[in-house]
Amino acid sequence: AQKVTQAQTEISVVEKEDVTLDCVYETRDTTYYLFWYKQPPSGELVFLIRRNSFDEQNEISGRYSWNFQKSTSSFNFTITASQVVDSAVYFCALSEPYNNNDMRFGAGTRLTVKP
Amino acid sequence: DTAVSQTPKYLVTQMGNDKSIKCEQNLGHDTMYWYKQDSKKFLKIMFSYNNKELIINETVPNRFSPKSPDKAHLNLHINSLELGDSAVYFCASSQGSGRHQPGELFFGEGSRLTVL
Numbered sequence: 001a002q003k004v005t006q007a008q009t010e011i012s013v014v015e016k017e018d019v020t021l022d023c024v025y026e027t028r029d030t031t032y033y034l035f036w037y038k039q040p041p042s043g044e045l046v047f048l049i050r051r052n053s054f055d056e057q058n059e060i061s062g063r064y065s066w067n068f069q070k071s072t073s074s075f076n077f078t079i080t081a082s083q084v085v086d087s088a089v090y091f092c093a094l095s096e097p098y099n100n101n102d103m104r105f106g107a108g109t110r111l112t113v114k115p
Numbered sequence: 116d117t118a119v120s121q122t123p124k125y126l127v128t129q130m131g132n133d134k135s136i137k138c139e140q141n142l143g144h145d146t147m148y149w150y151k152q153d154s155k156k157f158l159k160i161m162f163s164y165n166n167k168e169l170i171i172n173e174t175v176p177n178r179f180s181p182k183s184p185d186k187a188h189l190n191l192h193i194n195s196l197e198l199g200d201s202a203v204y205f206c207a208s209s210q211g212s213g214r215h216q217p218g219e220l221f222f223g224e225g226s227r228l229t230v231l
Contacts (some may be wrong), residue, residue, distance in 0.1 A: 035219060040155070045205065045222040089156050102171055103148075103220060105158040 002027040002094045006106035013082055014114050021077045021109045023092030029053075034068065034075045035093040035103070045091075049077065082113045117141050121206045121223035128196060129211075129231055135192045136226045138206030146190035148220065149181060150205040158205070164189055194227075201230045 003026040013019045025034065036048040049059060051068050061064045063080045079086055090109045095103040120138045128134055134169040140147060148171075149161040163171035163182040193200060203225040212217040 037220075044195070044224055045207075045220075047219040047221070048221050072134070091158060102160065104160070108156045108158070110156070 001020065001027075002032070002102075002104050004092050004094050004104055004106035005018050006090075006092055006109050008109045009107070010110045010112070012112045015019050015084060016081050018078060018080050019113075021079075021090050021092075021111065023075045023077065023106060025073050025075065025092070025094045027094060027096060029096045029098055031097055032097045033097070035095065036066065036075075036077050037091045037093065037105075038088045038109055039091065039108070040088040041099065042086075048077075048090075076084075079111075082111075084115055087111060087113045119208055119221050119223040121204075121226050123226060124224060125178055125227050125229075127231065129199070130196055130198060133192070134196060134228070135190055136204055136206075136228070138191070138223055140187055140206075140208040142208055142210070142221060143188055144208035144210045144218075144221070146209050147183065148207040148209075149189065149191050150207060152203040152205060152225070154202070156218050161221045162189075162191075166181075168224045178207070196228075196230045198230050201228055203227045219230045 005024045007029045014060050018083050032053045034051045038046045038048055046051045049066055063078045067076045090105040121138045126222055145166045146164045150158050151161055152158050161175050162181040166186050167183045179193045183189045205225045206223040207220040209220050
């Protein structure tokens with residue numbers, strides 16, 4: 001079964017610092033999808049990005065960027081110039097289409113951005 | 116218009132009781148899920164239904180029984196509640212299953228269950 005590891009349990013930064021959240025995954029499939037979700041203190045789960053295994057292009061969306069490297073099985077997430085509103089738990093997830101799209105989440109990284 | 120809605124949002128009950136959580140999605144998705152999030156924020160899949168058919172059934176006690184009357188609804192019934200069942204239960208839906216490209220999950224707001 002697939003596995004997602006987010007080794008950083010908690011990260012604390014000061015506003016305007018850049019921060020990278022790590023995600024390492026394991027899968028036997030050649031076709032798979034990676035996701036990041038944000039869970040702010042209010043509790044809802046917000047979709048941030050989906051990336052398929054055939055597309056290793058990095059993606060940037062405003063202050064957010066993602067670095068997908070198949071060679072190291074990593075899909076890291078960087079927030080540039082962090083803001084207090086970025087404080088949340090961030091989850092990385094992996095879905096395997098040949099396994100009924102069973103989506104497995106990492107344990108999450110709690111990011112605290114201090115003013 | 117809420118995309119994925121769950122009721123109730125909060126549920127406090129005694130050990131041994133039976134309770135249900137309802138979930139409805141108006142996105143036209145064909146796959147629905149139940150996830151459990153424990154106090155350490157760990158999200159674990161419990162069940163997944165595609166067009167009313169159970170396709171993922173993780174190692175969950177028999178006291179948990181999902182029911183999908185149609186593809187827009189997925190309810191969760193829990194019998195003989197135990198202290199360890201206290202958690203936030205999230206319903207989610209997505210378009211795409213099986214060998215099709217999976218869409219992202221759209222989550223409900225969660226139902227916080229507290230068993231006393």
